């Protein structure tokens with residue numbers, strides 16, 4: 128099922144915090160886990176290696192693993208035990224934020240439930256993922272997420288710093304993009320990247336944070352990423368055009 | 383529903399309509415009207431973008447002779463058994479319900495450029511302030527002597543998708559071991575340069591997957607064709623001995639076809655086919671020449687910066703019917719050109735910003751399961767023509783993973799472009 132883009136690509140970053148805060152996060156996560164262990168007994172233990180493959184359904188929008196960043200969706204590091212809607216710097220729907228404020232934390236069981244029918248589990252949340260109908264798939268995926276989230280505990284809300292693209296992304300980050308120009312330029316992109324935020328074979332770029340967006344384009348420009356259709360598109364874009372596109376897509380809402 | 387034309391309106395109300403107190407009616411009439419002929423890759427995109435970006439300030443009417451549209455793109459995958467017919471057929475419902483586009487189903491037969499009206503086959507006329515023509519191609523039947531609209535019922539071209547595509551599929555499904563298919567490929571310029579050769583690949587895939595030992599002969603009027611190296615290597619790899627491509631230096635010229643006898647005559651020899659797939663030469667859809675917008679090439683000259691006809695400034699011609707410089711005639715190109723035309727029309731009618739034109743194209747072709755190749759380029763106006771500014775093409779010897787990713791990308795593109803056209 129894998130799409131052409133590499134799902135585990137991460138912009139190598141120094142993990143914010145270092146050992147001290149990691150250890151604290153570990154303790155916290157462990158505390159949550161012991162509470163949830165009792166609650167989640169109904170969820171069968173899944174096959175984590177199968178789960179890793181199933182994550183390709185999520186990878187277009189989510190990163191997980193050390194240094195993961197927010198993309199279309201929030202990073203999923205330290206997910207088990209994390210308060211819903213709590214990753215700093217990510218623009219959640221008010222429904223997701225409200226769930227977190229009401230005390231909801233993610234457990235193996237409620238993630239599986241969420242993934243079955245995302246729209247119904249938290250009405251008004253904006254994850255445009257149709258759902259994973261098979262219980263076995265959900266169990267396998269969640270057991271891998273559980274494993275990886277123990278290996279890379281949450282970074283206390285901090286997204287990893289992007290270091291791969293110092294000059295370029297920073298320069299363009301400073302430019303105030305013209306969203307009207309961005310909308311016109313985006314006409315070219317949405318022939319492939321659906322404006323609705325759905326992804327079928329080509330990743331979604333709707334709602335991508337500006338920094339991620341620009342860094343990705345920088346990587347096409349510099350051959351760090353090799354996809355030809357994207358290299359071609361990026362070659363001819365000026366910094367103003369990139370800024371306009373980044374501004375437009377960041378503010379576009381998935382449907 | 384037909385709108386009153388300006389002339390009819392004048393006749394009914396006389397010159398003093400305003401004085402008679404019809405301000406509301408007048409205001410409704412003065413909302414600028416854009417009419418689009420052709421609801422395919424170019425026309426449907428234009429309708430959606432005019433309605434979406436015009437934000438209700440523009441009255442958009444889309445004319446197509448059918449109430450649904452089957453895409454030529456991916457029609458080869460249907461022939462190969464990868465897609466079903468429904469999955470390449472789309473309706474105009476969302477353009478009407480979600481975007482407020484008025485859809486008229488019927489044939490446009492002529493354009494009265496002085497009166498700015500489109501005349502329909504049923505005798506009605508539709509008034510416009512700006513007109514977009516995206517009628518695609520018509521076939522030059524006698525470019526292959528002996529071929530005709532009637533002959534196409536026996537030897538399908540399937541170069542306009544729909545019943546022709548289904549007819550070709552039925553005939554391909556009926557081919558058995560020992561039989562032979564003869565394709566006559568079209569001369570330049572034609573829609574979808576790699577299309578005939580992707581089709582050959584899909585025919586071969588169909589036979590191979592069913593264990594049918596049949597042969598495909600391609601008689602080509604061209605010395606070389608799009609992605610030739612990639613296709614030839616693919617045929618060698620997957621379909622050894624099944625495909626024979628014969629260029630003009632060997633066959634010496636295609637003299638004619640006899641669809642009842644199942645023969646194609648060339649200078650070299652007469653070729654027998656149990657199935658003939660004849661793809662004749664092409665010109666802009668008939669309405670373009672009826673409107674007087676074509677030149678000697680049979681296609682429509684346009685202004686590179688805007689897709690505006692060089693002959694009539696109120697008319698834009700996009701897609702296969704236009705002479706778009708270095709851009710190939712493809713669905714992707716038509717979609718890209720539609721956006722430039724729409725931007726300029728909005729500039730004309732509602733004063734919105736007009737940015738410099740940029741065009742783009744990518745064409746994917748499937749050679750065998752999970753083995754996709756692509757060619758693409760970016761374009762911009764240069765010295766009055768649309769010129770290529772950068773390009774790429776897949777290479778021989780790419781890894782299986784890259785080829786599979788390329789195929790999956792094409793699935794994403796199909797979903798993307800059809801959503802971009804029909805909502």
Ligand SMILES: Cc1cc2nc3c(=O)[nH]c(=O)nc-3n(C[C@H](O)[C@H](O)[C@H](O)COP(=O)(O)OP(=O)(O)OC[C@H]3O[C@@H](n4cnc5c(N)ncnc54)[C@H](O)[C@@H]3O)c2cc1C
Pocket residue numbers: 419420421422423424425445446447448451453454455456457458488489490491516517518519540541542573574577578581667668669700701702703711712713714715716744745746
């Ligand atoms: C086998 C094949 C494979 C292809 N594969 C690809 C591909 O993979 N990628 C790609 O980008 N392109 C591909 N193409 C090319 C693509 O289909 C065309 O380039 C594209 O459809 C052109 O768009 P258009 O708007 O100019 O015309 P069309 O899409 O043909 O639309 C024209 C519409 O207008 C209607 N019409 C015409 N005249 C009138 C009239 N007078 N009144 C009312 N209605 C009218 C027609 O019936 C039609 O519905 C392929 C083509 C073929 C034949």
